Amino acid sequence: MKKELLINGLKIEYELQYKKVKNINLRIRADGSVYVSANKRVSQTAIENFISSKADFIQNALKRYAALSAKPRRQYFTEDEVRRVITELCETVYPYFKARGVKYPQIRFRKMVSRWGSCQPTKGILTFNTNLMYAPKECIEYVVAHEFTHFLQANHSDKFYKELEKVCSNRKMLQKQLKEIFIY
Ligand SMILES: [Zn+2]
Numbered sequence: 140m141k142k143e144l145l146i147n148g149l150k151i152e153y154e155l156q157y158k159k160v161k162n163i164n165l166r167i168r169a170d171g172s173v174y175v176s177a178n179k180r181v182s183q184t185a186i187e188n189f190i191s192s193k194a195d196f197i198q199n200a201l202k203r204y205a206a207l208s209a210k211p212r213r214q215y216f217t218e219d220e221v222r223r224v225i226t227e228l229c230e231t232v233y234p235y236f237k238a239r240g241v242k243y244p245q246i247r248f249r250k251m252v253s254r255w256g257s258c259q260p261t262k263g264i265l266t267f268n269t270n271l272m273y274a275p276k277e278c279i280e281y282v283v284a285h286e287f288t289h290f291l292q293a294n295h296s297d298k299f300y301k302e303l304e305k306v307c308s309n310r311k312m313l314q315k316q317l318k319e320i321f322i323y
Contacts, residue, residue, distance in 0.1 A: 258289035
């Protein structure tokens with residue numbers, strides 16, 4: 140069902156679906172809409188508090204979505220192509236992680252607006268955003284290295300970045316470059 144909520148004067152429209160989930164999940168769909176799934180036991184107040192706590196995340200994602208859809212961007216790869224490029228980069232970086240005891244993950248692709256990739260370490264799954272077709276190859280290399288590093292360190296801790304820099308020495312520059320492509 141469609142709902143809306145006012146947070147700091149900003150109206151957030153979202154779609155709520157009751158599902159057999161643990162508590163509440165929120166995600167921004169590729170079309171920029173906000174989707175919330177919640178367990179039936181969760182009260183409307185709890186849902187609204189949860190959304191409020193994610194206000195910054197939602198606002199940033201929506202800004203990114205607006206930028207993605209409004210600005211003409213240079214397209215480096217076609218959507219097919221980008222899958223191949225990412226898969227090849229995964230294969231290239233993998234030997235380093237194999238030596239650290241990481242199993243070759245399942246590689247998935249999805250159009251996303253709130254992140255470039257995600258890692259589910261316990262399930263052995265890496266998901267990449269096909270919008271990376273708007274990024275040059277070196278930025279995609281950074282994303283691949285970043286997601287693989289999550290198999291070693293789950294959070295964005297200092298330890299994580301130390302590990303990442305071992306496989307991606309200019310990660311700060313690439314991270315900045317990637318931000319400039321997508322966030323204005
Ligand atoms: Zn990360």
